[in-house]
Amino acid sequence: MAAKSIISRPVYGTLSPQPGKHHLFIADAEGALAISDMAGRAPAGFFDGAEIDFIPGPDGKHVAALEALKPAQFHQAPSFASLLPRLKQTLANAHMGLRLYLAGTEGLIGQAMQVALEAGIDHTSIQTEHRGSLARRMQCVHCKGITENVTTQPATCAHCGLLLLVRDHYSRRIAAFQGVCINAEDRSEIPPMEEIFR
Amino acid sequence: MSTGTTKLDVIVSDVVPVNELVTRFHFRRRDGQLLPTFSGGAHVVVEMRDGERTRLNPYSLMGSPLDTREYTISVRRDDVGRGGSLFMHRSVRPGLEMVISYPVNLFSLDLRARKHLMLAGGIGITPFMAQTAQLAAEGGNFELHYTCRTASLGTYADVLRERYDRRIRLYHDDRDERIELDRLLSTQPLGTHLYVCGPSGMIGWVRDRAAALGWPSETVHFEHFAAPQPGLPFDVTLAVSGKTIRVDEQQSLLEAIEAAGVDPPYLCRGGVCGQCETNVVSYDGKFIHNDHWLSEEDHRSGCKIMPCVSRFEGRSLVLER
Numbered sequence: 001m002a003a004k005s006i007i008s009r010p011v012y013g014t015l016s017p018q019p020g021k022h023h024l025f026i027a028d029a030e031g032a033l034a035i036s037d038m039a040g041r042a043p044a045g046f047f048d049g050a051e052i053d054f055i056p057g058p059d060g061k062h063v064a065a066l067e068a069l070k071p072a073q074f075h076q077a078p079s080f081a082s083l084l085p086r087l088k089q090t091l092a093n094a095h096m097g098l099r100l101y102l103a104g105t106e107g108l109i110g111q112a113m114q115v116a117l118e119a120g121i122d123h124t125s126i127q128t129e130h131r132g133s134l135a136r137r138m139q140c141v142h143c144k145g146i147t148e149n150v151t152t153q154p155a156t157c158a159h160c161g162l163l164l165l166v167r168d169h170y171s172r173r174i175a176a177f178q179g180v181c182i183n184a185e186d187r188s189e190i191p192p193m194e195e196i197f198r
Numbered sequence: 199m200s201t202g203t204t205k206l207d208v209i210v211s212d213v214v215p216v217n218e219l220v221t222r223f224h225f226r227r228r229d230g231q232l233l234p235t236f237s238g239g240a241h242v243v244v245e246m247r248d249g250e251r252t253r254l255n256p257y258s259l260m261g262s263p264l265d266t267r268e269y270t271i272s273v274r275r276d277d278v279g280r281g282g283s284l285f286m287h288r289s290v291r292p293g294l295e296m297v298i299s300y301p302v303n304l305f306s307l308d309l310r311a312r313k314h315l316m317l318a319g320g321i322g323i324t325p326f327m328a329q330t331a332q333l334a335a336e337g338g339n340f341e342l343h344y345t346c347r348t349a350s351l352g353t354y355a356d357v358l359r360e361r362y363d364r365r366i367r368l369y370h371d372d373r374d375e376r377i378e379l380d381r382l383l384s385t386q387p388l389g390t391h392l393y394v395c396g397p398s399g400m401i402g403w404v405r406d407r408a409a410a411l412g413w414p415s416e417t418v419h420f421e422h423f424a425a426p427q428p429g430l431p432f433d434v435t436l437a438v439s440g441k442t443i444r445v446d447e448q449q450s451l452l453e454a455i456e457a458a459g460v461d462p463p464y465l466c467r468g469g470v471c472g473q474c475e476t477n478v479v480s481y482d483g484k485f486i487h488n489d490h491w492l493s494e495e496d497h498r499s500g501c502k503i504m505p506c507v508s509r510f511e512g513r514s515l516v517l518e519r
Binding site for chain 2: 098124
């Protein structure tokens with residue numbers, strides 16, 4: 001579970017079935033388990049009005065478990081980027097009464113939420129549950145480049161090469177944690193790199 | 199102590215009968231300066247000095263927030279109420295000097311919304327007069343559904359239709375026209391916020407249907423017009439100030455506390471803002487809770503009361519004031 005720290009650091013809950021006409025689930029990898037667990041608490045027929053968009057990831061597991069829930073629509077994608085056009089289209093055509101559920105890695109939850117915010121859904125209206133990797137999407141505050149799947153502290157910016165302190169300071173707008181140069185005064189000072197976001 | 203309610207000295211600049219029940223009042227500052235800015239949905243508390251009695255009633259500002267030369271309110275005459283609206287209708291004339299509070303907004307627009315869907319019932323139209331003016335000036339996307347008893351009691355329906363044309367949809371009870379609420383709520387684009395102001399039955403209905411149809415609570419905004427209801431007189435002991443007071447039939451508990459020289463905090467005087475929440479020390483009798491602030495659990499507990507709108511019937515009531 002993600003530890004609580006400063007207020008901007010997102011905290012996640014446990015998926016729970018909401019009243020609504022349509023239910024859209026976006027999940028990756030072990031996020032599928034959060035959906036399966038929630039299904040046990042959902043009223044009969046809940047998934048008749050549901051769409052599940054799933055990114056299985058490298059393990060390729062959990063597809064059958066989600067199909068077994070018999071959602072009205074089930075869609076698999078190899079990556080979030082490949083899912084994005086479909087997600088944008090779905091939200092653009094959606095009406096009030098659609099409820100959004102996000103489950104899986106922080107990167108997936110953050111990026112799906114970013115699209116939802118742009119479509120006019122308030123972040124407090126979205127159900128989230130974190131499962132799996134704590135790897136972070138990080139924005140270098142100096143060059144603004146985004147580095148995906150950051151697991152170390154400090155981390156090297158994949159764009160400008162600066163050594164960055166990965167902060168808990170998070171931006172919902174860009175769906176990334178902020179990375180700030182850790183040795184701006186003396187670039188020869190190289191703190192040890194530890195793998196902490198697993 | 200009236201939190202956030204700094205007073206404004208105003209003069210009644212115009213009194214305009216709108217229909218058989220509603221009259222509009224215009225206020226300007228006595229010193230000729232501009233009034234404070236406000237946003238659509240704000241209200242002011244009007245002090246009504248009626249002989250020895252002072253009533254303080256909240257009314258939504260209905261003018262455009264872009265024009266602060268004057269404030270306007272519309273008052274519906276309530277023949278069986280506590281007399282505030284009758285005082286306004288009978289005694290307030292152009293040129294009268296009055297005191298009103300600074301505007302306070304407990305029913306503001308959420309400007310992040312992609313669309314604003316407004317539902318008004320009867321005199322609940324007044325906050326929407328200001329909100330539609332505010333949105334229209336910014337090119338905002340809104341739609342207003344307005345239910346009134348008859349066309350002649352459709353206060354400002356003509357003005358709204360003229361200003362906003364098809365963005366205004368009218369429903370007349372006497373013609374058996376009803377909002378198709380479920381269909382309306384199910385066809386709104388994502389990012390719509392819902393605003394409802396009118397009788398409490400209407401607000402309850404709209405909130406229930408919106409919740410059932412999957413509208414998150416943060417997208418549903420409502421304002422009750424909870425004027426204090428008259429009732430049987432009752433006695434109250436104020437434990438902190440050591441006073442025993444009587445609340446008259448036509449007086450609210452808050453007004454009675456103020457009349458005794460005790461100055462509790464207040465803001466809306468309509469049972470929604472929570473400022474005047476008061477602890478009950480002991481009681482023997484039954485509460486008549488009329489507020490929309492305390493939870494049902496609080497109401498049952500007998501530990502709290504909102505003196506602006508709620509009353510009491512029974513042998514004794516001791517409050518922590």
